[in-house]
Amino acid sequence: MRFMATYDLMETMRNTNQWLGASAQAFASYPAFAMVPNPALQWMAAWGEVTERSYKRMVAKPDWGIHSVTCADGRDHIVTVEKVVERPFGDLIHFNVQGREEKLRKILLVAPMSGHYATLLRSTVQSLLPDAEVYITDWHNARDIPVSAGKFDIEDYTLYCMDFMRELGPEVNVIAVCQPAPLVLAATAHLAELEPEAQPRTLTLIGGPIDPDATPTDVTDFGNRVTMGHLEETAIQRVGFKYAGVGRRVYPGLLQLTSFMSMNAERHSQAFTDQIMRVAQGKATDHDPHNRFYDEYLAVMDMTAEFYLSTVERIFKGLEVAKNEFVVDGHKVDIGNITRVAVKVVEGENDDISAPGQCLAALDLLTGLPDEKKASHLEPGAGHYGIFAGKSWRNNIRPLVLDFIDANAGTPKAQLKVAT
Known part of the structure; x- marks a missing residue:
């Protein structure tokens, strides 16, 4: 109490x-x-x-605020947000551009669960909408999820991502931003072994801690310095009576x-x-x-205690993904099982959250993937936020990512005119 x-x-x-x-x-x-x-x-x-x-x-979930988008026909088209899959801890949503012919580029943005809502990627979504069908993971605030819904840790997060990829089919192109990068990499590898036909066409990893020890930062130093017992004692609390998740253990x-x-x-x-x-x-x-x-x-959300603690213990301390020892639902995942999904890594030169080298470590784990299906980009002068939502993303990184998708997804060029 x-x-x-x-x-x-x-x-x-x-x-x-x-x-x-x-x-x-x-x-x-x-x-x-x-x-x-x-x-x-x-x-x-x-x-x-x-x-x-x-x-x-601080207690309000921001609205997406994406009401329309200008398409290639020069007209503004109304955008509606539609739920494709509804789950207790997160939904898969689609930004439906009304009156526009369906785009062949299908992109799944996997948003981070690191304290902010998926709306943190609002500008990322807006920049991609003219050129693609955009889907995103909309994670729920743990304080609003009843205890009866059960637990949600990094393995459950990985399984959710696998389910969302299955729902969208093998023609989807996945972009994982920051925190989910190692888990989405593991989800893709797990699909490669269990259901090869459900794998995405391409996978883009943006500024994620695949190997946090590759280039230490204040974030990784904290993860290595603090003990799990101390972290649980000082960071974890139970939701109060004001919310539906009363009694659930969370990182507020x-x-x-x-x-x-x-x-x-x-x-x-x-x-x-x-x-x-x-x-x-x-x-x-x-x-x-x-x-x-x-x-x-300032609009922040609670994370389940088990998700937060397992992230620190297994991703930052145990380096399970970096060592290719990650286990999902009792099954050891081998990143080397990815043999045909083209993978691109994007990092920012001045990223002080996931410093250059942390995300790049993913390419060394892809032992079964031909070199021609691997790519990387280091954005000069860009910080963490800039590589997925700032000027660097809009002007440099976004066109590179779309070109990478087009080169590896086998989509007819007639459908692939990139808006400028």
Whole structure:
């Protein structure tokens, strides 16, 4: 119960700060105060607005916000989000572009389960929609999943990915972003052994920890330094009574957010100070760069305890994928079983989460794959976010990935005009 009390205490603190922000904004905006203009009141209202919005976002799942896309015919086509497969811990969804002929390129984006929702890849999806049928894994917030749904660890995650690949068929091209890279690699290898005809055409791994020890970072150093007992004692809590997952053991999103923010505390502090001043001066807008970024960044989700702990223990400490010793459902997976799925690795030169070399290690594990089906790209000057959602992705990496898919998927060229 003490961990449930801790979970509720964190939610109480968040809720209190949201209330304080709303109260400060309402008080400082009292009409009578307008008769005596006071910069302090303007600053209080601005602080309240930024604070209330920030703390409110922490418990809200962002909307995809992709309403239309401009296609090759020059028209804007309505986009609807449709569930293809519904599962307790995550769905497979499709972005249906209405009124457009179905694209032969079929892409499955496997989103990370690392504290943020799949909407973190919103701009990635938007950039691919003009040129492909886009599907994505939409992982659920563990706090909303009843205990009766059972466990969900990295083996279950791998099995989910296999099921999604089966659903989409062998013509699918898979792109795994960050955290899921080693698990999607294992899922592909498992399919290669059990159901060769269900393998995807291509697999693109973007900035993932295939071998975390290849190039150490603060993230990998933490994984090696902390003991599992200490991690379980300090990071794992039970969902409180406010949510449907009451009693489920989780790594809380609010705790994860604290870790995210502390890594660049000075930068975040300055960003919020600057935003308060912009609001006070009337220069801020609802969709300005600060709000666009932090509306997504602050929206965090809980991970199941077993998923978080097994990731640290088996991927970062045990290096099971890096050593080709990963086990799924009692069966040892051999990455060397991948013999016909073309694999491309993308890394960022300045990636401080999955540093260059960590993801590239995948190519050495593909002992059964011909060299002509292996490819890699190191994006100069790009950080972690930039290689899948920033300018580097849009201008350089995306065209390279689509060219790689076209070269290896056997899709008729008439259907493959890439939008610029």
